[in-house]
Amino acid sequence: MKQRGQVVVDRILDTAERLFYAQGYSNTGINQVIEEADIAKASLYKHFETKTDLLVAYIQRTHERWFNRLETAVNEVSDPKDKLLAVFDYHTERQEIRQFGGCPFIKANDEAGSSDPRVLAEIQRTKQHSKDFIKTLVANSGHKKLLTDQELADTIFLALEGAITTASVFKRPTEIQSAKKIIQKLI
Template identity: 75%
Template sequence: MKQRGQVVVDKILDTAERLFYLQGYSNTGINQIIEESDIAKASLYKHFETKTDLLIAYVQRTHKLWFTRLEAAVNKVADPKQKILTLFDHHTKRQEIRKFGGCPFIKANDEAGIDDPRFLEEIQATKIHSKEFIKSLVENSVHKKFLSDEELAETIYVMLEGSIVTASVFKNSDEIQSAKKIIEKLI
């Protein structure tokens, strides 16, 4: 059973996540979060001293949930090469769920990335984690060795990130699946 304080934090973060993703960080005010969370102003400030603190908590929680889902999807697959390709299928599904709104971390970074070094570090940590996860999948695969493990991991990372951005622009998953087909030829 959750403690009352955690219930309030979750309400705040659920609301912030929805609003930051849909409206953007800059277009979302603290008063709107308070109103839509149905909490007292003092409750918000008890848990988050500043809007930046709330943004950092949002990124941390989103990162944790994101990688829990990603790892679960990859762990369902036995073949090491297919694990790599599952990255693209998982990102396709997540973009479809988010109506091709793009990467939540890139969106937040575009708006708030230079305001607070703590926030920038948090965003960078999400992307570093993604690169490290991809590299571990590459190292555990027996790919064709056209590229070194590091080069292939970087290629997959850049193809994945670029295809997600492109999917958000064109509002479909064609580019993510195209990137998957190219990577399939390399592994």
Template identity: 35%
Template sequence: MVEPAEAQGGPGDAADGLLDAAERLFYEKGVQAVGMDEIRAASGIPLKRLYRLYPSKSALLQAYLERRDARWRAELAAYANSRSTPEARILAVFDWLHQWFSEPDFRGCAFVNSFGELGAVDPVVTTLARTHKRAFRDYVAGLVVATGRPAVCADAYALLAEGAITTAAVSGSPEPALRAKEAAVLLLAAT
């Protein structure tokens, strides 16, 4: 059994435990379906302390998305950058996506999900979703340029990945990553 975050140590531990609980609940159930009291109960942090750390649900949502963005991009880059050739790094993106899609709690892209729920009414969510997607596209562009291909080709690889993410979420299958990888192989050969 995991102890409540406050019992683990200092204020950073409490914030981390709170973000862990918020991430699990927001990602599993959706942002609007989860109340602050449910997050408090899941984190073991008193409501007063929760509001001292994050004065609003919007502030907690922003922290969750920012942390998830940093972790997601770092994990992807570590996986892809471990490959020996630029072409292999591009294809590794799709292998990494397949692993992610195979996780039992995979529910699609947290940024697309949050944008779908709140993008029309919360400009912070809109900005964070757009920033995340732009950073992913820019990362892919760097991989493409490293192969000697023009950066404009990055859009095609990014769209293959984004389509795979959405299709995997809707279908409940990790297979779209493999189909997107097959298309990426064809695209690499054609350019």
């Protein structure tokens, strides 16, 4: 009965991750989650007190997995400038796989960021982590100092955020690759 030997909590989170991202948090009911996860309702509420708790857990888990994949992708590149460019390629690939649904954390912020302080705090953590990661890559990049380290890191982070968002509006990878080419000229 259990899929791939997964325990209940993993099946809940897998299903929540898929549905929250594809349909949105508000548009996904608990009943759909338990049905598609093939678990009992009481099991869900034993692991998560409220739907909001499930949302927080979803954000944490998605963030961890997202960051691990990103780190792996960047580590496969040796040149420190190319590491920066690899960030854009990684996000292009991911957005193509996820059919340009945009950033899951921005989506969560737009849907439920103002409804619960724990949700907002968790989303802020994800974005701070992303900013810090980019800043480290910039510091080690040996870029041509057309901009300061901080300015370049800000430019990359903001252009990436804007590109993912815009790609999600037009359902195309164009803007993420445009951003990559621009950063290439600036480093």
